[in-house]
Amino acid sequence: MPELPEVEIVRQSLDKKVKDKIILKVLVKNRNLRFKIHSGFKRHLNKKKIKKVDRFSKYLIIRFEDNTGFIIHLGMTGTIHLSNIKNKNSLTNTSFYHSPILPKKHNHVEIQFSKMKFIYNDPRRFGYFSIFHNPIELKKKFSHFGPEPFSKSFNMNYICNYFKKKEKNIKNFLLDQKFVSGIGNIYASEILFKCKIHPNKKAKNLTKYDCKKIFKYSKLVLKKAIKKGGSSIRDFQNINGETGNFQKNFNVYQRENLKCLKSKCNGIVKKKIISNRSSFFCNYCQK
DNA sequence: AAGAGGCCCTGATAGC
DNA sequence: TGCTATCAGGGCCTCT
Numbered sequence: 001m002p003e004l005p006e007v008e009i010v011r012q013s014l015d016k017k018v019k020d021k022i023i024l025k026v027l028v029k030n031r032n033l034r035f036k037i038h039s040g041f042k043r044h045l046n047k048k049k050i051k052k053v054d055r056f057s058k059y060l061i062i063r064f065e066d067n068t069g070f071i072i073h074l075g076m077t078g079t080i081h082l083s084n085i086k087n088k089n090s091l092t093n094t095s096f097y098h099s100p101i102l103p104k105k106h107n108h109v110e111i112q113f114s115k116m117k118f119i120y121n122d123p124r125r126f127g128y129f130s131i132f133h134n135p136i137e138l139k140k141k142f143s144h145f146g147p148e149p150f151s152k153s154f155n156m157n158y159i160c161n162y163f164k165k166k167e168k169n170i171k172n173f174l175l176d177q178k179f180v181s182g183i184g185n186i187y188a189s190e191i192l193f194k195c196k197i198h199p200n201k202k203a204k205n206l207t208k209y210d211c212k213k214i215f216k217y218s219k220l221v222l223k224k225a226i227k228k229g230g231s232s233i234r235d236f237q238n239i240n241g242e243t244g245n246f247q248k249n250f251n252v253y254q255r256e257n258l259k260c261l262k263s264k265c266n267g268i269v270k271k272k273i274i275s276n277r278s279s280f281f282c283n284y285c286q287k
Numbered sequence: 288a289a290g291a292g293g294c295c296c297t298g299a300t301a302g303c
Numbered sequence: 304t305g306c307t308a309t310c311a312g313g314g315c316c317t318c319t
Binding site for chain 1: 292293295
């Protein structure tokens, strides 16, 4: 679920709450996430002071003052909850998938600070934690990733050259983190709608104008989603308990058989499974 | 070496 | 009410 915009909303909220806080205790209730939590995880975190919460692509980067730290990937269903220790019922919440009430099941990791604790919940366990010991090691973790849409290196030259002779369809390229990082299944459909490009169009057949639109709308759609506070199919609240609003702006995602929202277009939104992921598009205006 | 497909896992929902 | 099937926002691994 969480794509770049949702992770960015979590980052902003989390940074405010845990910045300059010292980790007093770490509880790993279930280390069997997507990847097994490192045996030295607790030791690595213990007594560390948090300098900053950063983000790259869909990954949160928790930086400590000594330049070590760890990264969190939320997978499909990972959520972060901050709970006031003195009053267990008052939860300041960062939740994508669940209601603001702290779930009882699947709370796999707890990180305690002096007055609150951080709880990682993940029913499907597709998310994971990974530690790093220095900035070079961190950089290496992301070395095989393509640029974010906002990056200077995500430019017309890069895009046009990347697509040359590529048989793969454009939808799969938007999901391919080696090409561009941070886009997931919802925003891939939304970006292609704005571009008026059919998700099944082969990359090698994209025109220069197509590339220009991909360049433009990859940025715009994600930026707008961040501005709207992210989106989710289920309840999504940021740390202040405000609901994300971007789902109201979906043009095609989960709008199967509804009328195309482009003005003067009489098309109908279709759903098609492409590479095992559902794609939504207007069968009339997306060519 | 690019590209397709299987798979990791739980839970919500639909259909019978 | 209770079973089974299908689907879900990610991405790594294997096979061709």
